[in-house]
Amino acid sequence: MIDTVRQWVRESKRAVFFGGAGTSTESGIPDFRSAAGLYATSGGSGFPPEKMLSHTFFMEHTALFFDFYKKYMIHRGAQPNEAHKALAKLEREGILQAVVTQNIDGLHQAAGSRTVYELHGSVHRNRCMDCGAFYTLEEMLALEGVVPGCSACGGVVKPEVVLYEEALDRSTWAKACEAVRGADLLIVGGTSLTVYPAAGLVGEFDGNRLVLINRDETPYDSRAAAVFRGSIGDTLKELAR
Known part of the structure; x- marks a missing residue:
């Protein structure tokens, strides 16, 4: 299947990548929902991470918010992995038109990607x-x-x-939707596709070349033309070869 999808990549004129936390785990940044993910961290405050990352908590317990945020949400030593590098390569070659990401780490830009829509900010x-x-x-x-x-x-x-209880930036969302609607190939990687409204982006794609790269099953697996369960870095590096 990898050879077929690699051919789709080479044939594409308007490919788009949509990614989540799993795109950066190979850079040493934890995801959210795995056993070793951020939501398994207490931070020592007695509050669950989901609560600490809400707008209400930020306003009412600002010092506790920043204590958690600086310890667990900022990863200054993280470097782009093979997934980020492969996507930047595809953009340079004129194949990938945009990266839409739920991540806030800036690693796509660090790898060289220029058209990046950060749904959750930076x-x-x-x-x-x-x-x-x-x-x-x-x-x-x-x-x-x-x-x-x-x-x-x-x-x-x-x-x-973007904290819990806060809305996505309208302009960023609109540009992301426009990119996905215009795509002839949509590659989705490192996301469970269960967090809305971001996960709803896949529903904006009406093409028949939907490729999913994720460790676990997603609600869109049955709709995808190809599904890969391996390393996102290795898979994207192979697809960009």
């Missing part, structure tokens, strides 16, 4: 809630205190990541 973008001043990740981490205070006005500097 740890690399941070903004003061009061004056709107922008901070890179390094600048935010350099601010004094557990809760980063804006150097211009003292306001809380919030990461531009």
Whole structure:
């Protein structure tokens, strides 16, 4: 099957990749729902991670939020893996038109991908809630205190990541939907396809070349033209060969 899908890749003019946390696990970043994933971490606060990553928790327990966020959501030493590199290669070759990701780590851009729609935002973008001043990740981490205070006005500097209870950025969502609708090949990798609204993107694809790369079964397996259970890095590297 790998040879057939590789041929589809070479024939494609408008391929799109849609990925989730599993795209970055081979870079040493934990996923969410596996036995060793983020949701199995207590963080020592007594609150479940799903609660700590909500808008309500951020507003009511800001210091606890940042303590957890800095420890478990930021991975400064992580480097792009073979999956990220293969996708950047396909974009350079004019095959891949866009990457749509649920990840906030910025590894697609670090690998060289240029058209990346980050549905859940990025740890690399941070903004003061009061004056709107922008901070890179390094600048935010350099601010004094557990809760980063804006150097211009003292306001809380919030990461531009989508927390539970917050809506996706409309413009990013619209561009992602447009890319998927226009795709002649959709490759989905490293996602359980159970988290909405992001998982609903697959429903926007009306082509017949849907390829899934995921360790576990997904609700869309029966619709896919090809399903791979192996390493996402090895699979994408082979498909891009």
